[in-house]
Amino acid sequence: MTRIIADISVSLDGFVTGPDPDPDNGLGTGGEALHTWAFSDDPDDRLLLREAIARSGAVVLGRRLFDVVDGPHGWDDTTGYGAGEVGKPAFVVVTSTPPKSVRLTGLDWTFVTTGLPDAVAAARERAEAAAADRGKDLDVVLMGGGATIRAALESGLVDVPSLHLAPVVLGAGTPLFTGGARRSLVQRSVTATSTATHLTYDVLR
Structure with a gap:
């Protein structure tokens, strides 16, 4: 299932970033401490x-988080979801407007412009297809940001x-x-x- x-x-105290997050510092001031465990x-x-x-059969993220991970200081071959692991999930981005280009072309991106429920539904389809291929149950993971998870x-x-x-x-x-x-x-x-x-x-x- x-x-x-x-x-x-x-x-x-309930925060998923520190103060003043931006595309060059997605976790805000001091926010790196949140991911020390990872x-x-x-x-x-x-x-x-x-x-x-x-x-993880598919991963959902919001547009602000996508802009961080796909930005010049974002993910690379050694960091990011699934880095160092065999195989990577599909990624589904909730956005009002798809980006004109994507830096991380080696990842499987889908951009959904019709809202979070449709993005989750699209991710479920991708996860279920991957599960059928691998012969085991896989899940949809909402990785953020905070507003996306809160809305979900x-x-x-x-x-x-x-x-x-x-x-x-x-x-x-x-x-x-x-x-x-x-x-x-x-x-x-x-x-x-x-x-x-x-x-x-x-x-x-």
């Missing part, structure tokens, strides 16, 4: 990262929130939650490592 997983790192040598962190990539949660599109709680207080930045509809969750797993506390929930329907 293909699940819709919202996967994001967050500070203790570059850690801690074996539990490495296992969690490998398992997350392995289950508020719209009831998410099955599994997966939060990586970083031991940092940023004080300001992009909040993960700003109100919205009440959602009831069931805690499924908690993994504490040397760099973060990894939390997984199921959304009650």
Whole structure:
């Protein structure tokens, strides 16, 4: 079964970037601390990262995050989703206007201009097709940014929130939650490592 997983790192005070994020500094001031776990040598962190990539049949991201990862200081062969792993998922970008060009031409990009639900639906199709090819269940991963994940949660599109709680207080930045509809969750797993506390929930329907 293909699940819709919202996967994001967050500070203790609820921010997914530091202050003043921009295309040249997508995580804002001090925001690099949110992703320390993803570059850690801690074996539990490495296992969690490998398992997350392995289950990813397609990845959804917003246009602002796309502009960061496809920008001149963005992803390369050694950084980015799936870097160093065998195979990479399809990427689906929610945007009002597709970009005129793409720097990361080696990745599979789809640009959806008709809203987040359609982007998630397109990603589900890609994930289910990849699952059929590989003979195992694969998921859709919403990797951000914060506004995209917040909208998906508020719209009831998410099955599994997966939060990586970083031991940092940023004080300001992009909040993960700003109100919205009440959602009831069931805690499924908690993994504490040397760099973060990894939390997984199921959304009650």
